[in-house]
Amino acid sequence: MRPELGRTAVILAGGLTQQSATELIHSGLIDLAAFGRPYISNPDLVARFRRGVPLTTSDPETFFGGGAVGYVDHPTAAEAPTNA
Ligand SMILES: Cc1cc2nc3c(=O)[nH]c(=O)nc-3n(C[C@H](O)[C@H](O)[C@H](O)COP(=O)(O)O)c2cc1C
Numbered sequence: 191m192r193p194e195l196g197r198t199a200v201i202l203a204g205g206l207t208q209q210s211a212t213e214l215i216h217s218g219l220i221d222l223a224a225f226g227r228p229y230i231s232n233p234d235l236v237a238r239f240r241r242g243v244p245l246t247t248s249d250p251e252t253f254f255g256g257g258a259v260g261y262v263d264h265p266t267a268a269e270a271p272t273n274a
Contacts, residue, residue, distance in 0.1 A: 192218070208239045227253075234266040243267040 192200075202214065203224035211223030229235050231248035238245060252260025 230261060231264045233264060234268075238267055241267070246270075 199221040200219070201222040201224055202211075202220045203226055206214075206223050206225060211225075214220045215223060225235060227248045227250075228245055230253070231246040232238055235245070237243070246264055249260050
């Protein structure tokens with residue numbers, strides 16, 4: 191499929207992890223990886239990927255409607271409480 195696409199970039203989303211996205215890009219199958227749910231619960235997703243910080247799991251119960259809860263109240267890694 192890639193040759194027919196010419197200079198068109200292939201962007202994939204759906205259940206990707208940092209590892210699977212990296213592998214798909216390195217394999218040449220895709221050009222860019224997109225993230226939906228991980229971004230909802232990790233406003234600093236890129237920083238977490240860069241630093242190897244574990245991701246906060248998103249809550250599907252809060253996804254569609256009902257208010258701002260679940261969208262604007264997930265802490266960044268720097269804001270999250272520690273167990274120390
Ligand atoms: C709450 C929520 C809202 C979404 N709204 C849209 C939307 O408006 N338009 C769209 O194209 N995709 C929308 N998506 C799909 C995401 O863009 C993405 O394709 C999907 O979540 C799969 O990627 P993920 O496994 O990284 O979450 C939405 C997903 C979620 C969870």
